Amino acid sequence: MKTLLLEYIFFQSSTYLVPLFFLCRCVIKHLEGLVVQYDLTVRDSDGSVVQFLYGEDGLDIPKTQFLQPRQFPFIEDNYEVIKRSQGLDEVLARLDPHTANKHFGAIQRWRAKREVACPRRGAFLLFSQKKLAKLKQTEEQRTEPQHVHSRRAAALQLVQQWHSLDESSRSKYSRKASRCPEPSLGLLRPDVCFGSVSENFHDITDKYLQDRGSVNHNSLDANSLRQLLHYKWQRSLCDPGEAVGLLAAQSIGEPSTQMTLNTFHFAGRGEMNVTLGIPRLREILMVASSNIKTPMMSVPVLNNRKALKRAKMLRKKLTRVCLAEVLQKVDVVETLRIENHEKLRTFKVTFHFLPPDRYCDDKLLSPDQILHYMETRFFRLLLEGIKKRSAKLASIAVETRKATLRDKDTVGDGTADTAGVDDGDGEEEREIVDDQGNEGDADASDAKRKDKQEEEVDYESEEDEEEEDGTDDGEDKDQGDEEEGAEENVEEPQPETAGVERKKKKRAKRGRGEGEETLNQMRVNSVLESNPAIERYHYDVQHELWCEVDLVLPVSKVHFDLTSLLSTLAHNAVIMETRGLTRCLLNEATTKTGEKETVLNTEGINMHEMFKHSDILDINRLYSNEVHAMANTYGIEVALKVIEKEIKDVFAVYGIEVDPRHLSLVADYMCFEGVYKPLNRHAIQSNSSPLQQMTFETSYKFLKQATMLGEEQTIFLIMPG
Known part of the structure; x- marks a missing residue:
């Protein structure tokens, strides 16, 4: 072991x-x-x-360990040793820290005057904010507003006043709208200009010097320690x-x-x-x-009561809803019948939906929307799935039959007996093909019988293909039965059955003579007219919690499980969705400042949909x-x-x-x-x-x-x- x-x-x-x-x-x-x-x-x-x-x-990464705030006291204690060993006075005498200090001072002065680090402002924008309101009031006092080239007179006067200002007046607005100076490392090379350090290192250095001045009263002044730390920074490049x-x-x-x-x-x-x-x-x-x-995406919700309330509705709206999530159970009853000498399979499928109180908290959906989807979309998907499944199984089907006592005979006898059984017991023999495409288990020792069965299957499949080709092309000259005649008139490639088309025509004639139909009867008729394979349809008119449909299909040589097909389609059928999104969740997160905020997390990506809800979400902090x-x-x-x-x-x-x-x-x-x-x-x-x-x-x-x-x-x- x-x-x-x-x-x-x-x-x-x-x-x-x-x-x-x-x-x-x-x-x-x-x-x-x-x-x-x-x-x-x-x-x-x-x-x-x-x-x-x-x-x-x-900076070189191994050298950054001594640039951490926890190492500053150690550097300060060893100032004299560093000064003697590296000739610090001679080195600092040849370096000029004034350029970098002047640049950092300009940045600090800019930040002290403005709350926002990078405001999107301009000189003309500040001027218009100050003057435009007064010009609009003057214009409103007039009886008729004046427009020149689709622009209001107040806007034109504002532009004229701006151009009439002298340079000193414009510079006043320009200084207020000036952008923040570039970082020191972006303008001054740290290996050439002494004191050009990162903004983060400059901030932690100032913080340490302020805390040190309020606690300790050592002989080393703050300027000397600052130069030593900047020297260590330059040596760490x-x-x-x-x-x-x-x-x-x-x-x-x-x-x-x-x-x-x-x-x-x-x-x-x-x-x-x-x-x-x-x-x-x-x-x-x-x-x-x-x-x-x-x-995935994550978007913080705006911190106000109205936005938080609307975010819950937005989560329901953006979440994808599949049919399986609102489906309680499905009942399938299969029967066989003979009509006009034709064998037909009838499926009575009943869909039971969950009560609305079971999903109203998570989904923005109503029973009427579910029924509308079933009538307009799902039934068509179901019939298309039946046709594809039947075609797939017919292409891989292998004919099998029940074992008999004659299978114990010799190879030659077994072959002859097989032919006799096939001719006599046509109703007992069935083709059993599972959903996985597994072929039927034949007797491996009886090679001749297996070869004959494969030849019969190939022969029958070729006949089926010829019949289907003749039906699509409308060239059935040798076969004049009613089933083939009905198939020629059907344009939509859906499962078909003989006799259903004639019933449909009779219902249409009766409907024309009855006059106006009720809304419920119109819904039923629209489903019946969507495909000839649908024989009957009705639903829960009062509560809309179930619907029932009867499908009539011709008996084919392969058998498929309609229940498994319905299960697959129900999990893949989408009743409502937002393109690219599958699920949304509202979670609480903690910001860097320790405050809690609500964040909308999504599975899937659709940024343009998020941009439409800027009144609820903080779009500036969207992340994917x-x-x-x-x-x-x-x-x-x-x-x-x-x-x-x-x-x-x-x-x-x-x-x-x-x-x-x-x-x-x-x-x-x-x-x-x-x-x-x-x-x-x-x-x-x-x-x-x-x-x-x-x-x-x-x-x-x-x-x-x-x-x-x-x-x-x-x-x-x-x-x-």
């Missing part, structure tokens, strides 16, 4: 590790050409810029020549081995299913498809895990952040943390061409390095292509330090 258990564990490990190893290999081969240059940019083998600053701050692409690939590949044996393809998050583990990593990195397994949908709606820059967040969330489930600088490099490489590019054999074709292409897969193909096109690759060697 121990041996079997170990073998099973090793087998499971290898099963999970094979796709993991291939994933790691693809990531490594794509990213191995990314190197930090002397200008701190990350470039590909041909010099294409993938990142203007590695990790968006230029990534060195030129660093193979950051390989480091990013290894940072994803190594921790992914820790979650292979503990992952499931789907894991519950509340009541929503999300793909996790290696399958999700493959979706993001290797496949990069727009058709992911579990697409489908990268292509976010890129097409908001742009490729948003796709970068979605890739980073999705990879981070995959590892976070297992308690694994990957540095965001690695994730940002992977996301930038996948999107730096302007599209969301996967890390697979197809995307390597756009790589600029022939050597990198040849070492991935199909070396001869890329070698021949590079030779024929005359491609070149220059190998640069950058010595760090």
Whole structure:
């Protein structure tokens, strides 16, 4: 038992590790050409810029440990040691921190005057907000409003006043509408301009210095400590020549081995299913498809009572409802009858629906809508399904019969007896074919009888095909019976029966003589006229909780289970839905500030439908895990952040943390061409390095292509330090 258990564990490990190893290999081969240059940019083998600053701050990840707030007291205590060992006074004397300090001061002054970080305002917009209301009041006092070229006179006067302003007056509005200055790292290179640090590091440094000044009264002044921390920042920049692409690939590949044996393809998050583990990593990195397994959206609901109330109705409206969810039971009664020397099968199908109080809390649906769907859509789907199932079973049917005592005879006798039984007992013999397409079990030892049965089946199937072809083309010259004559007049490809068409014509004649029909009778007649195979239909007029339909079909040589077909159709029949969405849930979430808010989560994606409900939902915070949908709606820059967040969330489930600088490099490489590019054999074709292409897969193909096109690759060697 121990041996079997170990073998099973090793087998499971290898099963999970094979796709993991291939994933790691693809990531490594794509990213191995990314190197930090002397200008701190990350470039590909041909010099294409993938990142203007590695990790968006230029820091080397192992050196960032001493830039955390918890290490600041240690740096402060060792100020004198650092000053003597590294000649800090001489170094700081050659550096100029005033440019960076001046830039940070401009940013702080801008933020102090404005509450919103990036207001969408302009100078003319501020001017119109101040002047337009007064101009409209003046215009309303007139008896007749004046319009020039479909524009109101007040708007024209506003434009004229704006153009008549002098430069000093315009500059007053321009200063109020000025945008926030660019971040320091976007304008000032951190390796050249001393004090050019990230905004996050600048904020935590100021916070530490403020807390330190209120608690401790040491001899080291705040300015000296700030310069020391900025000096540590500059010394922590990534060195030129660093193979950051390989480091990013290894940072994803190594921790992914820790979650292979503990992952499931789907894991519950509340009541929503999300793909996790290696399958999700493959979706993001290797496949990069727009058709992911579990697409979803999340939109916060506006924080007011009216919006929260309407969000519940919106959830019901957007949720897809299938027939099986409101169907209580289905009764099927099958009978055989002979009419005009023809064998007919009659199915009496009764659909019982759930009471409305059973589903009104979750679904925005009424019994009348259910019956309307049954009458206009489901019955047609049912008859089409019957026809397809019959055709499928007829193509794979094998004729069988009950075993008799004569089967124990010799091969020759058994063959002769079989023919006699087939001729005599035509009613007892039946073809039994199950839904799975399993053929009937014949006696394997009696080869001749089996061959004869197959020949008979083939002969009969050929006759059936000839009859069907003759019916469709209207060329039945040899057969003049009533059944074939009725089939010629039917245009809709539905199951047909003889005699039903004549009854339908008689009912139509009686209906014309009766005058106006009631609404209920009109509904019944519309169902009866939709297909000749429907003989009778009636429903619960009072409560609309059931409906019953009688189907008349010709007896065929194959038998199918109508109950299983109804079950399949009921689960696939959609009564109401919003395109792209299957289910919606309202969940409570906690924001970064600790406040609780209601979030609408959806299975499926339809952003344009969400935009229609901006009075209920906070559309500015809409999020989806489908990268292509976010890129097409908001742009490729948003796709970068979605890739980073999705990879981070995959590892976070297992308690694994990957540095965001690695994730940002992977996301930038996948999107730096302007599209969301996967890390697979197809995307390597756009790589600029022939050597990198040849070492991935199909070396001869890329070698021949590079030779024929005359491609070149220059190998640069950058010595760090």
